[in-house]
Amino acid sequence: MAASSRRNPPPLPGAENQDPLSEMADEDSDEGEDIFVGNSNPVAEAFQPDTANGEEPADLFSEEGTSTAVNSSITTSKSNYVHSDNENDLFAEVSVELSMENPSTTAKSSGAEFTPSLTLSATQPESMEQLEEEKDEDSFDLEVAVTNPEKIGDGMNAYMAYKVSTRTTLPMFRNRTFSVWRRFSDFLGLYEKLSVKHSLNGCIIPPPPEKSVVGMTKVKVGKDDSSSADFVERRRAALERYLQRVVCHPSLLQDPDVREFLERDELPRAVGTHTLSGAGFLKMINRASDAVSKMTIKISDSDAWFDNKLQEVESEELQLRKLHAVVDSLVNHRKELCGNTAVFAKSMAMLGNSEDNTALSRALSQLAEVEDKMETLHQEQAASDFFILAELLADYIRLLGAVRGCFEQRMKTWQRWQEAQSTLQKKREVEAKLLWANKPDKLQQAKEEITEWEGKVTQYERDFDRISVTVRKEFLRFEKEKSKDFKSQIVKYLESLLQSQQRHVKFWEAFLPEAKAIA
Amino acid sequence: MMEEAREGSLSVSAQTIRVTEAVRDGDALTFIVISQKLSGSGEYHVARTHEDFQWLQQCLFSQEVVPGILGVIFPPLPAKPQLNAPAKVLKQLGFLAMGEDWRMYCMALETYLQQVAAHTTLSKNKCLENFLTSSEPPGHQRARKGIFNRLSQAMEGMRKEGHKDVDDFFQTERDNNLTLTGCSKSATERFIDVVLTEQKLAVACGHFSTALHLCVEQEEDSAVLAFSKICVKLSEVIDSIKRNFESVAENNLSTLGLGLDLESRCQEAEKEMLYRRTCKLVELETASRNAERAKPVKKAAMDELKVAAEKEFDHVSGVAKQEIARFHSTHVELLRQALILWCEKQLETARDTSFRYSQHLQAFKGLGE
Numbered sequence: 001m002a003a004s005s006r007r008n009p010p011p012l013p014g015a016e017n018q019d020p021l022s023e024m025a026d027e028d029s030d031e032g033e034d035i036f037v038g039n040s041n042p043v044a045e046a047f048q049p050d051t052a053n054g055e056e057p058a059d060l061f062s063e064e065g066t067s068t069a070v071n072s073s074i075t076t077s078k079s080n081y082v083h084s085d086n087e088n089d090l091f092a093e094v095s096v097e098l099s100m101e102n103p104s105t106t107a108k109s110s111g112a113e114f115t116p117s118l119t120l121s122a123t124q125p126e127s128m129e130q131l132e133e134e135k136d137e138d139s140f141d142l143e144v145a146v147t148n149p150e151k152i153g154d155g156m157n158a159y160m161a162y163k164v165s166t167r168t169t170l171p172m173f174r175n176r177t178f179s180v181w182r183r184f185s186d187f188l189g190l191y192e193k194l195s196v197k198h199s200l201n202g203c204i205i206p207p208p209p210e211k212s213v214v215g216m217t218k219v220k221v222g223k224d225d226s227s228s229a230d231f232v233e234r235r236r237a238a239l240e241r242y243l244q245r246v247v248c249h250p251s252l253l254q255d256p257d258v259r260e261f262l263e264r265d266e267l268p269r270a271v272g273t274h275t276l277s278g279a280g281f282l283k284m285i286n287r288a289s290d291a292v293s294k295m296t297i298k299i300s301d302s303d304a305w306f307d308n309k310l311q312e313v314e315s316e317e318l319q320l321r322k323l324h325a326v327v328d329s330l331v332n333h334r335k336e337l338c339g340n341t342a343v344f345a346k347s348m349a350m351l352g353n354s355e356d357n358t359a360l361s362r363a364l365s366q367l368a369e370v371e372d373k374m375e376t377l378h379q380e381q382a383a384s385d386f387f388i389l390a391e392l393l394a395d396y397i398r399l400l401g402a403v404r405g406c407f408e409q410r411m412k413t414w415q416r417w418q419e420a421q422s423t424l425q426k427k428r429e430v431e432a433k434l435l436w437a438n439k440p441d442k443l444q445q446a447k448e449e450i451t452e453w454e455g456k457v458t459q460y461e462r463d464f465d466r467i468s469v470t471v472r473k474e475f476l477r478f479e480k481e482k483s484k485d486f487k488s489q490i491v492k493y494l495e496s497l498l499q500s501q502q503r504h505v506k507f508w509e510a511f512l513p514e515a516k517a518i519a
Numbered sequence: 520m521m522e523e524a525r526e527g528s529l530s531v532s533a534q535t536i537r538v539t540e541a542v543r544d545g546d547a548l549t550f551i552v553i554s555q556k557l558s559g560s561g562e563y564h565v566a567r568t569h570e571d572f573q574w575l576q577q578c579l580f581s582q583e584v585v586p587g588i589l590g591v592i593f594p595p596l597p598a599k600p601q602l603n604a605p606a607k608v609l610k611q612l613g614f615l616a617m618g619e620d621w622r623m624y625c626m627a628l629e630t631y632l633q634q635v636a637a638h639t640t641l642s643k644n645k646c647l648e649n650f651l652t653s654s655e656p657p658g659h660q661r662a663r664k665g666i667f668n669r670l671s672q673a674m675e676g677m678r679k680e681g682h683k684d685v686d687d688f689f690q691t692e693r694d695n696n697l698t699l700t701g702c703s704k705s706a707t708e709r710f711i712d713v714v715l716t717e718q719k720l721a722v723a724c725g726h727f728s729t730a731l732h733l734c735v736e737q738e739e740d741s742a743v744l745a746f747s748k749i750c751v752k753l754s755e756v757i758d759s760i761k762r763n764f765e766s767v768a769e770n771n772l773s774t775l776g777l778g779l780d781l782e783s784r785c786q787e788a789e790k791e792m793l794y795r796r797t798c799k800l801v802e803l804e805t806a807s808r809n810a811e812r813a814k815p816v817k818k819a820a821m822d823e824l825k826v827a828a829e830k831e832f833d834h835v836s837g838v839a840k841q842e843i844a845r846f847h848s849t850h851v852e853l854l855r856q857a858l859i860l861w862c863e864k865q866l867e868t869a870r871d872t873s874f875r876y877s878q879h880l881q882a883f884k885g886l887g888e
Contacts, residue, residue: 357847
């Protein structure tokens with residue numbers, strides 16, 4: 001099957017007025033902008049067309065052709081996905097973008113279909129250095145957004161439903177664009193399922209947002225104030241980021257549970273998610289790491305890399321916690337400033353009213369209005385500080401916990417291998433003793449056990465090697481994603497900061513003639 | 520040592536009076552006052568303490584020779600600055616205690632002197648001349664008991680503030696002034712809260728920036744390096760935010776803050792004047808009643824008193840009317856200047872900050888490419 005024809009890729013998010021989703025988005029999002037374009041998440045990020053390349057994504061084999069290309073990342077990772085082989089063939093007609101996963105296997109399976117101009121490192125052997133140096137080519141043709149929180153039901157049985165919208169060109173989905181309604185426990189259920197399946201492999205599974213009894217109770221009770229609205233918005237945004245991280249992960253995207261979550265109209269109620277509160281999750285991780293550190297094991301492989309990285313992760317988690325506390329206090333001060341500004345504005349309005357001189361009175365009233373507008377700006381800026389910076393830090397504190405979990409998994413695997421080795425050794429000693437004591441019937445059993453344990457030792461060693469590879473890969477990917485994520489969020493923050501500042505300038509410019517007009 | 524206060528004209532130019540700095544002298548502050556000679560032949564440099572200022576104020580109060588002096592709205596002298604004072608005391612000074620090195624306070628003193636020197640009647644007081652030009656500090660002899668002292672003792676006994684006026688003009692003025700005094704004091708206090716919060720925000724930004732620096736690792740690893748770069752760049756951004764808050768707070772302090780503080784104190788000064796006049800009114804009304812009810816034996820004396828009271832009251836009212844007119848126009852001008860200066864400074868800061876933010880944005884976008 002030669003790649004003679006190329007599928008025409010669907011219009012990109014940057015394309016004007018062609019996007020069927022933008023109409024949908026207009027009703028949905030508050031700002032009236034395309035819900036996908038507005039997100040600066042790693043997934044959507046990949047779809048901002050390079051201005052240099054323009055909007056024409058046809059040049060799929062150009063050197064840079066990553067961010068504009070319509071790609072699917074194929075992973076033929078060892079997880080048991082039914083469709084992967086078929087998908088391989090389906091996608092062979094499209095240009096295949098190499099992901100960081102198993103470049104060699106991908107190259108082998110579809111090498112024949114590649115046009116010779118493919119410049120990507122298709123044929124180089126998989127090696128640690130290779131993995132680290134490879135360009136970040138995680139481009140995914142899938143965007144997901146969480147919008148329209150709606151309260152369903154009344155009283156203490158009420159819950160919030162969120163609209164999960166997906167836009168994709170991946171053939172594993174039935175449609176190109178679709179939406180489903182999910183509630184918070186559904187998200188937690190997804191996490192649990194993914195955890196069960198993948199954490200043993202050493203995958204870093206993005207943790208879901210935290211449960212909040214207080215927050216939800218307020219919503220259920222129907223408290224119609226800004227704190228409820230804030231809570232719902234915070235949760236919506238957190239759920240969105242969570243999903244985006246999940247679909248960004250090449251292995252997880254292939255998981256049928258993820259697909260089902262995105263696509264299926266009705267999901268069975270997730271049960272047992274009460275254990276997965278944020279605090280509970282962290283406790284789980286900490287307990288695991290405590291248990292491991294209590295044993296004074298030193299993995300005596302020559303790779304000190306894992307030790308170093310774990311230390312880095314631990315110290316980074318501490319730093320992020322500090323940062324989070326500082327940002328929290330910043331947010332509080334901003335809110336205080338809002339309050340003070342509003343009160344000041346009122347007092348100026350009163351002063352203006354009492355003033356005889358009309359021009360002065362007018363100017364003072366204008367001043368009061370300017371201050372009121374500033375107050376709104378301060379509010380927005382506080383929200384920005386919070387929703388962008390604080391939440392980013394909180395996300396990563398949780399993510400680092402998940403990373404630590406990964407490392408612990410590897411430790412456990414190593415332990416299991418070591419224990420199996422020592423069991424094997426004991427079995428051999430038993431055999432030796434039996435030989436000496438000359439008990440042929442028991443000897444047979446002993447030999448059988450030895451064979452069994454030899455098998456286990458081999459298996460566990462292979463497991464350990466495999467998980468080491470995965471953890472390392474995952475970690476490198478995580479680091480790259482982290483930098484990208486931080487960068488894009490900070491850019492978003494700066495953009496809002498700049499916008500707010502420019503409005504400040506406009507307010508002052510408008511006020512100056514008023515002040516000068518006083519006579 | 521001081522000569523009797525004689526009528527004369529000031530030998531320095533009122534607008535050139537400056538209080539340039541406050542020098543700490545143990546527990547006290549000494550202020551350097553500089554003014555330019557009208558003749559253009561140089562300047563005067565003197566050092567004065569707050570006690571010296573108080574002495575001046577007392578001198579001004581004690582001018583009995585000027586008829587209707589009670590009708591003058593005396594420029595308000597800021598309260599005594601205390602070094603190492605408890606927070607409550609500093610709070611009373613409000614804006615004047617804020618700012619570095621008592622700069623705000625110096626500016627308030629400066630305004631006070633300029634206002635006195637610009638006043639047609641008060642500027643003629645020899646005490647002012649001595650205050651500004653004499654190299655020796657003015658004596659601290661007890662000022663002669665001016666009418667004010669008598670009156671201030673009397674004030675305590677009487678609750679005349681609400682006493683109905685005979686003149687609509689004055690009644691309106693008193694009502695307005697009452698409102699304005701309350702409003703301007705309240706506005707000043709609210710504004711202080713705003714500025715204090717802005718300063719707090721600047722400090723919080725400083726903490727944030729420092730904490731970010733602690734995240735920087737000197738690693739060879741490219742991924743770690745990339746993240747460290749992000750932290751460094753972000754801390755630069757936070758530094759800019761900090762600087763913005765500091766500037767905004769400083770601008771608020773030195774323009775509108777100072778203006779509102781002065782406005783508030785001036786309204787108080789007008790209130791005091793109006794009260795003095797009201798007291799005179801009460802005196803007059805009492806004297807009239809006495810004259811009416813007087814027995815023939817005392818009638819002549821009572822009548823005389825009544826006439827004197829009437830004359831004094833008319834003088835005071837006359838002066839008061841002029842002062843009120845002048846006060847209205849200067850207070851408008853005062854606020855106008857404060858508002859314009861405030862707006863201009865904030866606009867400049869806002870533009871600066873906007874520019875810096877857009878630079879940061881560009882730098883961030885270019886990171887890691």
